[in-house]
Amino acid sequence: MADRTILHIDGVSKAFGGVQALYRVGFRVAKGHIQAVIGPNGAGKTTLFNVITGATCPDEGRIVLEGMEIQGRPMHELVARGIARTFQNVELFASLTVLENVLVGRHVRTRCGLVGAMVRWPWVEREERGARDAAMELLGFVGLEEVAHKMSGDLPFGWQRLVEIARALASDPRLLLLDEPAAGLNAVETAALADLIQKIRSRGITVVLVEHDMNLTMDISDRIVVLDRGRKLAEGTPREIQADEAVMEAYLGRKG
Numbered sequence: 636m637a638d639r640t641i642l643h644i645d646g647v648s649k650a651f652g653g654v655q656a657l658y659r660v661g662f663r664v665a666k667g668h669i670q671a672v673i674g675p676n677g678a679g680k681t682t683l684f685n686v687i688t689g690a691t692c693p694d695e696g697r698i699v700l701e702g703m704e705i706q707g708r709p710m711h712e713l714v715a716r717g718i719a720r721t722f723q724n725v726e727l728f729a730s731l732t733v734l735e736n737v738l739v740g741r742h743v744r745t746r747c748g749l750v751g752a753m754v755r756w757p758w759v760e761r762e763e764r765g766a767r768d769a770a771m772e773l774l775g776f777v778g779l780e781e782v783a784h785k786m787s788g789d790l791p792f793g794w795q796r797l798v799e800i801a802r803a804l805a806s807d808p809r810l811l812l813l814d815e816p817a818a819g820l821n822a823v824e825t826a827a828l829a830d831l832i833q834k835i836r837s838r839g840i841t842v843v844l845v846e847h848d849m850n851l852t853m854d855i856s857d858r859i860v861v862l863d864r865g866r867k868l869a870e871g872t873p874r875e876i877q878a879d880e881a882v883m884e885a886y887l888g889r890k891g
């Protein structure tokens with residue numbers, strides 16, 4: 636299993652004042668998998684994403700990416716190491732075009748800084764052309780080539796989500812974290828999103844997904860971890876999770 640693991644969450648805890656958002660949570664994410672993290676509201680899912688992406692430092696435990704401990708490392712370093720994420724609330728630059736937003740994500744992979752861009756050395760121009768071509772290819776990949784030059788803020792919400800995914804992919808990640816990508820999407824958009832996430836996996840990118848849409852999660856995930864009040868409640872294939880009584884209790888027992 637060890638060499639198949641891209642990400643190892645090892646005994647991670649995080650408290651905010653008196654709230655134990657995560658308590659000794661541990662699991663492994665296999666390379667090339669779609670791994671879902673589910674759980675009722677307040678289960679600790681977003682905190683887990685924040686810990687993995689360096690936005691929050693865990694109180695204890697380790698986050699190991701491809702054999703290297705990364706807990707507490709700054710976010711830009713983690714992006715350079717191959718982690719990208721999207722957010723629960725779409726966070727685009729509304730006054731930039733779609734293409735420009737994707738280029739922002741690409742920036743981490745280009746050598747050209749501000750001075751380079753101003754002096755315009757030939758290699759800078761070549762690099763910029765390469766970045767534009769790569770960004771256009773990604774827009775084609777998510778189905779938004781035609782709106783590349785539109786302002787991001789003018790796009791329907793569902794398309795903005797796709798721009799955010801394209802921007803995350805632009806940093807050339809090996810591990811992509813999607814925080815509730817189906818939130819606010821209609822059924823048709825959610826079905827398209829399911830296809831897109833599977834296409835992302837086909838590119839060799841491992842996906843970790845926090846999602847409330849159970850149909851989507853059960854359809855596309857290879858494995859699922861269930862959190863409840865900061866603790867790992869269950870882990871397994873979609874079929875195993877659907878048959879798990881403690882999971883059903885955590886969801887259904889507290890409805891209404």
Ligand SMILES: Nc1ncnc2c1ncn2[C@@H]1O[C@H](COP(=O)(O)OP(=O)(O)OP(=O)(O)O)[C@@H](O)[C@H]1O
Binds near residue numbers: 675676677680
């Ligand atoms: N910055 C913070 N300060 C204080 N408490 C926090 C903070 N972040 C999270 N919490 C608390 O930690 C617990 C876990 O929150 P978290 O947002 O990780 O859960 P979640 O599973 O993502 O929930 P949801 O599905 O509602 O987004 C909650 O009780 C929340 O109120």
